[in-house]
Amino acid sequence: MKGERAQDMPQPDAAYPWLLPSAVMEPRAGGGGARRTARDWAVDIVCLAFAAFVGLLAADDAQAAAVPDWALLADQIAGAAACAALWLRRRWPTELAVALAAVSAVSPCAAGAMLVAAFTVAVHRPFRAVAVAGGLAMISQPIQAVIRPDPGLGFMGASAIGALLVLTMIGWGMFVRSRRQLVLSLRERAVRAEAEAELRAERAQRLARESIAREMHDVLAHRLSLLCVHAGALEYRPDAPPAEMARATGVIRASAHQALQDLREVIGVLRAPEGGAGSEGVPGAGSGPGADRPQPTLAALEELLDESRQAGMAVRLDQRVIDPLLVPAATGRTAYRIVQEALTNARKHAPGAEVGVVVGGSPEEGLTVLVTNPAGASGGTSVPGSGQGLIGLTERATLAGGRLEHGPAPDGGFRVRGWLPWPV
Structure with a gap:
């Protein structure tokens, strides 16, 4: 019974969908991703705005460094494409993070999208995938400092700032992931505790009904034994006076009527639902016409x-x-x-x-x-x-x-x- 109840328990992912990251949801049949909620749209817009903002800052730095116009145009096109590719971050977060790490090595405007992709991997994927994506993102920072040097920071400064940003985004993502897992675990424990409490209550009600049924069994056996005694007396004394015969048959009738009532109560107890609605007339079985009948x-x-x-x-x-x-x-x-x-x-x-x-x-x-x-x-x-x-x-x-x-x-x-x- 406990196993059946466990199957009927609401799962945390189904009961609290807002806690489940969209990237780990199963794709829908037909090739589409999981249905995006309003929260998903808000997060996507914030991530896109952050990536675009970092890309614009990188483009301003490139203009100040007197980068050729063709290189600046290519950098901006690559940054725009990287921001547009963030639409795929929920379905292929690891692959997108690896690709954007390679692009950001030669295009500073794609650095914002790369940071968002690294954050997504840290939120939705295990540590092995995070280590791969984060390692490639860390490697891309000194490469970018060599290919597109920053005259104000130098090689060491640009590499250190880039690595610090990557570590900050990955650490933040891992914190968000651990917090979500903790909340899901607490929700699951609450659901299981509620189900176990219901099981304990049902078991207590069942034991109470069985106890009442055993007690009514004793009463019923007493009534039936009286019936047998009187019926046996009539059988062995067919010549008894009419008054004695009438008295014996009256006792038999009354005992049989009481035995039928007791039997009806026993059956009512055994058939009663868990809430006790069908326990009318049973001593100690809840509300009902006979629920408060005094016990001997x-x-x-x-x-x-x-x-x-x-x-x-x-x-x-x-x-x-x-x-x-x-x-x-x-x-x-x-x-x-x-x-x-x-x-x-x-x-x-x-x-x-x-x-x-x-x-x-x-x-x-x-x-x-x-x-x-x-x-x-x-x-x-x-x-x-x-x-x-x-x-x-x-x-x-x-x-x-x-x-x-x-x-x-x-x-x-x-x-x-x-x-x-x-x-x-």
């Missing part, structure tokens, strides 16, 4: 036992907690689920056996829950089970900081014992 706590334990007694079970409660309302809600709810699952298993595997429930503890000692039952009576109705309920309860008790033990008792019955911390 230790104070509701007596009602649970009364419900089991109405189903024909013999249940004995030894409540040693002075005030169940003082037990923290999370601890009491876990204890309630332990007793509920133990009663469900007793109805399944030991029908007719008396179940003993002992609940005791204090804030200093923690809360202890003990559910025991002897071996089931012969001839009862046994319901198959998967054992997933006790596994889920063990995990739930462990997550709450407690422990749960279950297994055969020495007298041949079954025992479930849990201990939970009592937060103050």
Whole structure:
């Protein structure tokens, strides 16, 4: 899932095209370059104006040095052609920089275009290409000083100033390139961090829905076990009085209706979208008609036992907690689920056996829950089970900081014992 989400993430080049240099864009089909933006046009105009300005300064110096008219005309034509060639700097920056370095060696008017081309290479190409173009531009400066000497600066002065200009443009271009790469890297990290945050939120929502579904599974198993007990009683006592038959069928109808509602809630949780819009009626599943339905706590334990007694079970409660309302809600709810699952298993595997429930503890000692039952009576109705309920309860008790033990008792019955911390 994470790989699929990574493919759907917006890439920095696509999300922020103004950060992507036009020279590194792929050419469009049909031979045209990448579509130029308003920013590209502005940069091109500034570069052309800079190259023309440097070329005009070189032409003025040539006139002051009494250069022949034909040489001055050729120099100006070469400078104009070099400025026009800057239109190709986004598609072939390295090749253009090499060519303009050679031209600027004999034509000072092309020096401005050569500097712009070297700057473009430094912005858009790796260091190897920058080293080649910059090296040729550096070599062209002393050659130009020999071919077209400047009487005011001399050979060393003209060469030093030309090399300094080349190094300045290349350094500036490399700075712009590193800054763009840094901004792109930060943007990419921000996009990935946002996608990972969405993944973590989705995973948390999924885990919450699964937890709710497991809890509803316990409730549903309890309801269905009641149905099986009452249906088994009707099957084995067809001669029961009409009043008892009516009472049993009423309990079956009510339990079946409640089981259908619980099943609908479980399915709603599993089908709910990530935002929780489909979790109506599910405890703890967000907004909805039943989202704020109170969860059972230790104070509701007596009602649970009364419900089991109405189903024909013999249940004995030894409540040693002075005030169940003082037990923290999370601890009491876990204890309630332990007793509920133990009663469900007793109805399944030991029908007719008396179940003993002992609940005791204090804030200093923690809360202890003990559910025991002897071996089931012969001839009862046994319901198959998967054992997933006790596994889920063990995990739930462990997550709450407690422990749960279950297994055969020495007298041949079954025992479930849990201990939970009592937060103050």
